[in-house]
Amino acid sequence: MINRDELVPAGHFRKPHGTKGEIAISLTAVIAGTTRNPLTDLFLICEIDGIFVPFRIENYRSITDSSAYIRLKNINSEEKARELAHKEVFLHKNHFKGEIKNESLLTWEYFIGFTLIDEQLGTIGTIIDVDTTTINTLFVVEKGNEEILIPAAEEFIIQVNENQKELIAALPEGLVE
Numbered sequence: 001m002i003n004r005d006e007l008v009p010a011g012h013f014r015k016p017h018g019t020k021g022e023i024a025i026s027l028t029a030v031i032a033g034t035t036r037n038p039l040t041d042l043f044l045i046c047e048i049d050g051i052f053v054p055f056r057i058e059n060y061r062s063i064t065d066s067s068a069y070i071r072l073k074n075i076n077s078e079e080k081a082r083e084l085a086h087k088e089v090f091l092h093k094n095h096f097k098g099e100i101k102n103e104s105l106l107t108w109e110y111f112i113g114f115t116l117i118d119e120q121l122g123t124i125g126t127i128i129d130v131d132t133t134t135i136n137t138l139f140v141v142e143k144g145n146e147e148i149l150i151p152a153a154e155e156f157i158i159q160v161n162e163n164q165k166e167l168i169a170a171l172p173e174g175l176v177e
Contacts, residue, residue, distance in 0.1 A: 002052035007090035016081035026109035
């Protein structure tokens, strides 16, 4: 059995891509420190129903330095890929040499799964994705039945509560309406 203390956060699955089981993944900078090359030599680990489950990468296509489309063994349909969407991804510590520095884990994708809370308005929603297709990086926040875009900017962040997975911010007035 795999224990959490044996794992290093490595990113988040995003949305399925296509109908054959491919899924987008956002990777943290920690991937660069792995001893394995190519990426297909790695097992990505994901928590499902309280159990850490390893997945072998069959194929991947880089999108940017921190994102890719991947195919996992035995994930061969959009429905199966959708079950992994927005889940945190881990690597086993034995894939790394030397010290693993936590500050390398803090990319905007690190906050996927966090609850976004405005100091005035209260809970806004859950950060489900990060959009880097524009000049400004945006959090994709699930607010009820809709998705809203919120700028991912350090100047808005007041506090990060990692234990509660909360991101507390002072958002500009009128941004969330």
